[in-house]
Amino acid sequence: MRKSKRILLAITVILLATSIFTFVVWQPSMIRRVPYPAPEPAFHSWKEILSNPQPITIRTYSTGIMQTTLSAIMNLEHEEAQDIEDASIEIPVNVGIIQHQEFGAYLIDAGLDKAYVHNQHGTIRGLMVESYLGKGSQEPNTHVAAILDQESIRLEGVFLTHLHQDHTAGIVDLPKDIPYVAGKNERYVNYRFFMQSDHLAGIDELQEIDFAEAIDLPPLGKGIDVIGDGSLWAISSSGHSAGHVIFLINGIDEQVLFTGDACNDHYQFETGIGPGYYSSDLEGGQEALERIILFKERHPEVKLVYGHDLITY
Numbered sequence: 001m002r003k004s005k006r007i008l009l010a011i012t013v014i015l016l017a018t019s020i021f022t023f024v025v026w027q028p029s030m031i032r033r034v035p036y037p038a039p040e041p042a043f044h045s046w047k048e049i050l051s052n053p054q055p056i057t058i059r060t061y062s063t064g065i066m067q068t069t070l071s072a073i074m075n076l077e078h079e080e081a082q083d084i085e086d087a088s089i090e091i092p093v094n095v096g097i098i099q100h101q102e103f104g105a106y107l108i109d110a111g112l113d114k115a116y117v118h119n120q121h122g123t124i125r126g127l128m129v130e131s132y133l134g135k136g137s138q139e140p141n142t143h144v145a146a147i148l149d150q151e152s153i154r155l156e157g158v159f160l161t162h163l164h165q166d167h168t169a170g171i172v173d174l175p176k177d178i179p180y181v182a183g184k185n186e187r188y189v190n191y192r193f194f195m196q197s198d199h200l201a202g203i204d205e206l207q208e209i210d211f212a213e214a215i216d217l218p219p220l221g222k223g224i225d226v227i228g229d230g231s232l233w234a235i236s237s238s239g240h241s242a243g244h245v246i247f248l249i250n251g252i253d254e255q256v257l258f259t260g261d262a263c264n265d266h267y268q269f270e271t272g273i274g275p276g277y278y279s280s281d282l283e284g285g286q287e288a289l290e291r292i293i294l295f296k297e298r299h300p301e302v303k304l305v306y307g308h309d310l311i312t313y
């Protein structure tokens, strides 16, 4: 074969492989993304925010248990982790139900869906599932839709700290005609034949919070006033994932920082050991954790709810 023909053949093969990947394997990951319409902030510093609490509450529920490894959630290369051996661990998978006296109920994260009662991977299927994912388990009627149903709560919207499967799975049991909101640049992995969950199936569009225009709220970082009355704040905390978001619930009864997987549990908070290999950027994740630790030092009255810990601190 002449050299030019070989080059042409190689280019054709590459284009064909790329098209197959894009349209067959990767296509289910695509969802229309639109900007979250962020209101003007009512306050501009933590001092102002925390001295103006609003009629909002949060309750945390565990939607099941994930079996994973310490190294997946915690960086065992960290200098504070030198004596820690990797081990299999079981962690709860939390969601937060927010009630605003005036604006209704919202969810932070969706946890595990009801399929985990009888299937350790819920609705997730594909060649990579067994080797890459932790195993989940769940008691009947503890998925988030069951909790909402038992309490006759009608959701106004769902905020997601990030789009990893243990935080999106419960969406399959939730209504689809409400806003779903995540941080900008947050990846959703849904690869046909490899790792397909279809957790976002039926949702028209994902609203993305863009922190480029947000106000600076040190030491945590850029934040937006989600509703516009100072009650609920979304703060950029990329590291564990590219578009990871943490939420501050500025309630009259209590003020709570919902950390998602920027801080998995209290052990991580106490030791300062950043997130593990499930994270997209270890250094960014370490910095995000350190900002949370510093924030709690400055504002000890704010309670911490972690992504994977049963206790509020």
Ligand SMILES: [Zn+2]
Pocket (backbone or CB within 6 Å): 164, 166, 167, 261, 307, 308
């Ligand atoms: Zn998680």
